[in-house]
Amino acid sequence: MNRVVGLETEYGCLVSNEADRGAESWPARVRNHLFKKARAGAIDLHHRDYEEPPGNGGFLLNGGRMYLDMGHLEYATPECRTVRDLVTYDLAGDALVQSALDAMGVREDVAFLKNNVDHHTGATFGCHENYSMRRETEFTRERMGALLSFLATRQIFAGAGRVGQASPQACEVDPLPPFGKVDFQLSQRADHIMNDVYQWVQFNRAIINARDEPLADYRRFRRLHLLIGDSNMSPLATALKVGTTHLVLALIEEGRLPQSVMLEDAVMATRTISRAGRADAPVALESGRGETALGVQEKFHATAVEVLAGRDEETDWILEQWAWVLDALRRDDTEAMIGAVDWASKKWLLETFRAEHGLAWDDPWLESLDLEYHNLNPARGLFFALPASEEVDGFNIRSRRETALREPPQDTRAKGRGIAVQWFVETGMPYVVDWDSVTANDEQTLAMGDPLCTYENEVRALVERA
Secondary structure, three states, rough: OOOOOOEEEEEEEEEEOOOOOHHHHHHHHHHHHHHOOOOOOOOOOOOOOEEEEEOOEEOOOOEEEEEEEEEEEEEEOEEEEEEEHHHHHHHHHHHHHHHHHHHOOOOOEEEEOOOEEEEOOOOOOOEEEEEEEEEEOOHHHHHHHHHHHHHOOOOOHHHEEEEOOOOOOOOOOOOOOOOOOOEEOOOHHHHHEEEEEEEEOOOOOEEEEEEEEEOOOOEEEEEEEEEEOOOOOOHHHHHHHHHHHHHHHHHHHHOOOOOOOEOOHHHHHHHHHHHHHOOOOOOEOOOEEEEEEEHHHHHHHHHHHHOOOOOOHHHHHHHHHHHHHHHHHHHOOOOHHHHOHHHHHHHHHHHHHHHHHHOOOOOOOHHHHHHHHOOOOOOOOOHHHOOOOOHHHHHHOOOHHHHHHHOOOOOOOOHHHHHHHHHHHHHHOOEEEOEEEEEOOOOOEEEOOOOOOOOOHHHHHHHHHO
16 A cells, blocks of 8 residues: 555453453553553653553554543554555454453453444444545645545444444434334444544544544654444454445545535434444435435446556455445345454344343343454454355464564564564663654654654664664
8 A cells, every 4th residue: 555554453452350440440551561561661761641651551573552531541553554464453453352361361351342332321432434535735625525425325234233322312413213113223332422533533423433543654644534434353354344445545646536425414324324234325416316325336446447447456455345235235135244244144143042041232232242243352353253255264373473462564664663672671771752752761753754664773873872
């Protein structure tokens, strides 16, 4: 890719009665174990901002970051230039968290969940996506409208699925669509998206976060920050989510977009598609014509094939997987999507269980199973037991690389950062590490404004001088 991408995952925590402390203490205990016992990274020695005092989190040997955010544990991947690397380093965060629980001997009593909704309290956990873009790219009304249409309909293959629905009082300005009671829907985030574009994150969740914080040379780069995505258990679903979005951003940068795809209301369409629970959910276009979520995605795919096919091996692979999943959705081929599309996999599991035990959709047992689908523990998480096809299972298994827990990507500035973090862990010299700079010994600072540069030689020279 001619850009770097990254994911931020906020984990839920579930503690049994046998655990010696409440759920609120375990995010900090996992963080402390990773930095102080496992020596997986260099914990912050400085205030990052008023919400991140020293010791709140730190950068990891793999170039990513682990920290506490509003009480929950959050992992940010290092910058990645390939979709396969992004998937691998996303999974590395899951593995680091689970490794801490295993080492502390609490894997039977404490679980961390890669999900987005707490059924009991209504709390939500985000999965934020980050894409570097050229600063000169203008987001005109047409380009922004097309991007919102793509993101609202992307959930037909990227949604994680959920039992039930959010309370109408949770975060509503306008009434939810009049579907009545919802048993199962495509997306965990859909009910909680309140705006299309907005600057702040916590109190007005938008599809796109408008805060201009490039974490790079602001004259050359911008960072597109997305809030709409679900946390995916399926590595292939993550690859589809990020890979297709990258291709649509390439179309935007080149000014080549499909015609007649702008939605009348992207926020409402996000909810209606999710609650309809199917890929051919109807959506209203700004032109007044009707379309389906699947139809909008097919238009984006056709344009991407026309403009981008043949550019490189990864682009062609993304286009191929995009075509495959749209075809499976069109045919409603649940068997093919098991292990590849989270909502379809989860729904298949729950419907099978319902049939065996004669349960209604509002049975609390199903909410419990919904959570267990996202359990990071391979011995307990329902995702890990799915009977996926050989092709899907092969990709999912190959995406998990043990080396990614402690080695950074080799083709972005995460490599230089990883070298610096390793040096600081081994030597104990004073340091300040950030996404776009490294300071050693309180006096030697290296600015790293280009995320596409490794800065390997510059970092080695910096730490040796210090």
